[in-house]
Amino acid sequence: xxxxxxxxxxxxxxxxxxxxxxxxxxxxxxxxxxxxxxxxxxxxxxxxxxxxxxxxxxxxxxxxxxxxxxxxxxxxxxxxxxxxxxxxxxxxxxxxxxxxxxxxxxxxxxxxxxxxxxxxxxxxxxxxxxxxxxxxxxxxxxxxxxxxxxxxxxxxxxxxxxxxxxxx
Numbered sequence: 323x324x325x326x327x328x329x330x331x332x333x334x335x336x337x338x339x340x341x342x343x344x345x346x347x348x349x350x351x352x353x354x355x356x357x358x359x360x361x362x363x364x365x366x367x368x369x370x371x372x373x374x375x376x377x378x379x380x381x382x383x384x385x386x387x388x389x390x391x392x393x394x395x396x397x398x399x400x401x402x403x404x405x406x407x408x409x410x411x412x413x414x415x416x417x418x419x420x421x422x423x424x425x426x427x428x429x430x431x432x433x434x435x436x437x438x439x440x441x442x443x444x445x446x447x448x449x450x451x452x453x454x455x456x457x458x459x460x461x462x463x464x465x466x467x468x469x470x471x472x473x474x475x476x477x478x479x480x481x482x483x484x485x486x487x488x489x490x
Contacts, residue, residue: 358386358468358475363484365447367455374447374455376413376484378403380464381440388466390422390435391443397430398467399477403443405462410453413460414446460484 359382366375380401382388393400403416419442422435449455463479 357478358383358470359388359466359478359480361464361480361482363460363462363482364487365455365458365460365484366487374449376445376447376460377442377487378416378444378462378464378482378484379440379442380437380466380480382438382468384439385470386468387436387438387470388441388468390437390441391416391418392422393435394432397427397432397434398469398474401437401464401466403462403464405460408460410450411458411460412448416443416445418443455486458486 359380361378361380363376363378366377368374380388389398389401391401391403405413418437420437420440422437422441424433424435426432427434447460449458461481461483463481465477465479467477468475
């Protein structure tokens with residue numbers, strides 16, 4: 323395969339695998355009836371040339387929204403994902419597979435990056451050779467602020483424990 327086609331093919335195949343994972347019922351979706359957001363997380367083991375992935379999804383109830391992990395400073399609360407230290411797992415940087423909306427906010431006098439309904443983030447994940455993916459657990463939290471027109475809740479930690487997604 324030509325070198326210039328490898329990255330797009332890898333990204334497309336990884337995206338297809340993530341869509342399949344996110345479309346499955348979310349395990350251990352932590353949500354209280356009064357909470358406007360709930361988090362789920364899963365580990366996807368490497369397959370063929372695809373790396374392992376940590377997938378974190380945040381479900382957002384209407385009419386609420388939250389802000390992106392790339393929201394520039396000087397505006398609303400930027401969503402963050404924090405992970406507990408792990409002895410063997412190495413997790414790369416998170417990127418969103420869900421496009422955020424951008425609009426000018428009169429209160430902040432700047433463009434804001436908003437997610438509604440659901441946002442999914444992925445990060446490459448690697449383990450030392452010979453490590454058992456089946457027993458791997460990664461814990462962490464999404465720190466996010468739920469807002470709606472005229473009101474915002476204080477930022478909150480939405481904790482998760484990610485485990486290996488069983489192969490279909």
